[in-house]
Amino acid sequence: MRTELAVVGAGPAGLAASLAAAARGVHVTLIDAAEDAGGQFYRQPAAGLGARRPRALHHQWRTWERLRDGLAASSTVRHLTGHHVWCVERNSASSGASGRSERSAAFGVHALLGRFQDEPVTVHADAVLLATGGYEKVLPFPGWTLPGVVTAGGAQAMLKGGLVVPGRTAVVAGTGPLLLPVATGLAAAGVQVAALVESADPKGLVRRLPALAAKLPEAAGYASRLLRHRVPFMAGHTVVEAHGEDRLEAVTVAALDPAGRVRPGTGRRIPCDTLAVGHGMLPHTDLAETLGCRVDGVNVQVDDEQRTDVPGVWAAGETTGIGGAALALAEGHIAGRSIAARLQGTAPDPREWAAAASSRTRLRQFFAAVDSVCAPPAHWTEQVTDDTVVCRCEEVRAGTVREAVHGLGAGDLRTVKLLTRAGMGWCQGRVCGPAVAGLAGCDLTPTRRPFARPVPLGVLARTDHPAEADHTTEEGPS
């Protein structure tokens, strides 16, 4: 009734780790909420759509084929689809990952499945790899809740997963490396991209050129595509407002000064029916937090083997720090090899993964450079009017948050939440956390979310939680 390794997340990191561990004899259960492997990066068109050339929407298609085929061919990786993990529980009696004994498993991975996510399943495992990925950060501005405003990643998911485009005329805005593929992807799909608005200072981009050079060929590719589709690139600019009655009709874009303030009088109105906006990514750390793993800032802390400070728990990919698919693959590969060795009671030899380690180093440096350049405007909160909704779940406005800080003595995210309800709704502050932190002038600290997703009380109350059958004896969906 158990597996040796439970991998949570079937994106690049989880797939790479599963295959690396399985190749060394480890029985792996790969658990993911989606119906197909791939995660966000290798999101595939739904089978029913009959896509002829899905690769047109993807980079590194060959890598994906290798992972996909590896997963299909593996007899020791069991892939559980449609499993929404809500908690990883550490069984107190055992310390984990110290051998294939007959002891009780060290971890219980609790998931929900079914159309209504109300059927409980528990996978018992000796070791756990958290490859839970990241999610998009979006900061509020007046008009951001209008229909027609989507996240950059959301626009990309519509392209990759639904083969649909969100509108006819789009502005892509915000900051970070995701904006380029979104703009070129939309343009290639026939959307008129009226502007690509990046808040990063163009001088900063140039200053960081040496570090960014590693990715220059890729960037050059995007640049030529932007050129080909005649997409105007506006660096050092930001969207200050989205306009429209019932849905988006236009945005106002303005220039930023070097301090990150909007330059008065530079506003320009651009008509569009779609605004794809994103301000970078944040790691999913809920499961790690609840397990007690050390989280530094917003990233799960790992050592050179991708181990967290909780014995038996590894982490790889965006959850340890945003760095894209290539970094996730490297980290996943290293984690898989480390886990295989540790489960067999031996210390791994890092020389075996020297290539992955060196690309990990290079990519982390690259994304540190990206991070230092691609930041939201320093004074973005000045554009947020008091009546701008900040927490969409609970409909809390910026003015209410400001009042809690300046009038009621709130000083951190938790107190703002208690006094305003910002972050108490369905998303539990995942969306509004960065915005509330910015408005409150405090750090974005990870919120404790023992339930990584909502759990029916009836599931919690059940004492006879069904366990996944032993994957060495059972095949197919349960």
Place this chain on the structure above:
Amino acid sequence: MNTRLTCDVVVIGAGMTGAACALYAARAGLDVTVVDRGPVAGGTTGAGEGNLLVSDKEPGAELELALLSNRLWAELAEETGERAETGRMIEYEAKGGLVVASSEQGLAALTDLAAGQRLAGVVAEQVPADRLRDLEPHLAPGLAGGVYYPQDSQVMPALAAAHLLRVSGARLLTGRTVTEVLRTADGSVRGIRTGHGDIHAPAVVNAAGTWGGEVAALAGVSLPVLPRRGFVLVTEPLPRRVRHKVYSADYVADVASDSASLQTSPVVEGTAAGPILIGASRERVGFDRSFSLPVVRALAEGAVRLFPFLSEVRALRTYAGFRPYMPDHLPAIGPDPRVPGLFHACGHEGAGIGLATGTGHLIAQALGGKAPETDLAPFRPDRFEEEAA
């Protein structure tokens, strides 16, 4: 930046009790400064349900304090602040409590308790089994009966603390850790030292809740306040389906228990904002914040047993808090005879929100040198010293 302040009284702790002490002291004409190492409501206040209960208390000093507090809460709720009624700002709701018994035996014990409470001034109405669903239509079938307590009420505790602090007009200094209680040569209090400077005052109120023992130690006295952990489960927002605070008769026994091991008894209530809150667990495990799935499972199981419809309802979040527990389950309220000028207002266990107003009121009377309205003898801060001796 270092600051030096002088005032009449320093309240340590910007939680519910500190806020109430500040409010009543300021209304008595004193110049009050409230300091806290964290933000407002950063400790147990921010982790509780906001119960203002008379139903769960046996006749005695605590029940008397609860009845006084209950009256004061109702008065405060009717006041009108700058913008709206205080009651609305703090989500005050006089919704009443319903205690249910699942067995005849439990019902007999509950009926006895209610009889004693009535003599002490509590309104307690016996509810036969076939009338329970008039009060709570979604209750499980098969319960033996219950008692309805119309005086039981609720506030949103963090809002209550923040708004009472604002209404008090007291100076609020958050993010300041008290490092020392300053004393004169004869040993009496002359203020406090913080990382941001000294604050001089002839009186200091220890309203540090679960951390009240640490503050007492800074003044050189012992006060045995211990943490008793509890988890609360919060559901998705729903239209009102649970009208009262509903709990099982076992709860009273759990509250009074001295055991360190886990006890859970279902406590279920709807809130003005929509989510249903589910308690209550009690464990003495120190300040361990780590999540315990078994405890939360037990809470869910108890809640579903009382209200079967909850089985389909989703829990969105859960959090733990630390009740300030004292060995005899009574708070420490009043002047500390061991250190002139030091007052305690902490150790209310799980009843701190409810008892805050009465506590603040009595502390203000003591600060003003008046005879307190209620006998403070059962709450004497030095009562454990004698036992030890």
